[in-house]
Amino acid sequence: GAVVSQHPSRVICKSGTSVKIECRSLDFQATTMFWYRQFPKQSLMLMATSNEGSKATYEQGVEKDKFLINHASLTLSTLTVTSAHPEDSSFYICSGTSQETQYFGPGTRLLVL
Amino acid sequence: GEDVEQSLFLSVREGDSSVINCTYTDSSSTYLYWYKQEPGAGLQLLTYIFSNMDMKQDQRLTVLLNKKDKHLSLRIADTQTGDSAIYFCAESPGSSNTGKLIFGQGTTLQVKP
Numbered sequence: 151g152a153v154v155s156q157h158p159s160r161v162i163c164k165s166g167t168s169v170k171i172e173c174r175s176l177d178f179q180a181t182t183m184f185w186y187r188q189f190p191k192q193s194l195m196l197m198a199t200s201n202e203g204s205k206a207t208y209e210q211g212v213e214k215d216k217f218l219i220n221h222a223s224l225t226l227s228t229l230t231v232t233s234a235h236p237e238d239s240s241f242y243i244c245s246g247t248s249q250e251t252q253y254f255g256p257g258t259r260l261l262v263l
Numbered sequence: 264g265e266d267v268e269q270s271l272f273l274s275v276r277e278g279d280s281s282v283i284n285c286t287y288t289d290s291s292s293t294y295l296y297w298y299k300q301e302p303g304a305g306l307q308l309l310t311y312i313f314s315n316m317d318m319k320q321d322q323r324l325t326v327l328l329n330k331k332d333k334h335l336s337l338r339i340a341d342t343q344t345g346d347s348a349i350y351f352c353a354e355s356p357g358s359s360n361t362g363k364l365i366f367g368q369g370t371t372l373q374v375k376p
Contacts, residue, residue: 182362193366247362256305
């Protein structure tokens with residue numbers, strides 16, 4: 151199957167700082183990628199749809215100015231958590247579509263102190 | 264709205280069959296998926312089924328779809344301790360596969376030796 155990577159796998163930051171998470175499709179081109187958030191022992195919640203070369207589409211309740219998404223190439227989407235707060239601590243997972251199937255990255259665990 | 268429901272926990276003995284159930288609300292969903300998540304890891308696609316199919320078998324995995332009742336199940340034959348994980352059911356809402364997925368809460372499968 152197709153491979154999606156994320157970097158970093160784990161990050162700890164101080165409140166008020168910004169953190170960038172990268173999502174790469176390694177062996178396919180993804181015009182669309184998706185960003186999900188998962189709280190402990192809970193399901194994945196779709197945050198936004200990242201579209202190559204255009205603005206991301208955010209789900210209801212997700213602040214677009216707080217979670218900045220950039221999809222500058224067919225293999226890379228980035229999610230920047232701006233002015234992070236402890237409540238932003240979570241597991242962030244991206245996915246890309248290849249042959250009508252979603253492939254997920256390994257996730258990035260963010261801890262905001 | 265779109266909603267996917269799963270039971271939260273299932274415990275079986277090694278060698279038994281496991282059946283994980285899922286219900287969904289969007290009758291126009293084209294694809295339905297089963298993903299596996301091991302602790303601290305991303306999601307692994309196990310299998311998927313098109314909405315015009317009733318059953319799909321892939322080695323130890325059997326997916327049954329009752330479109331009338333909007334019920335999906337995953338049967339794992341000869342369950343092994345390595346099958347212990349969280350299993351997510353997901354639907355791709357709408358009649359076209361946009362890649363957006365709606366996930367259930369996840370079923371934690373515990374396999375006892």
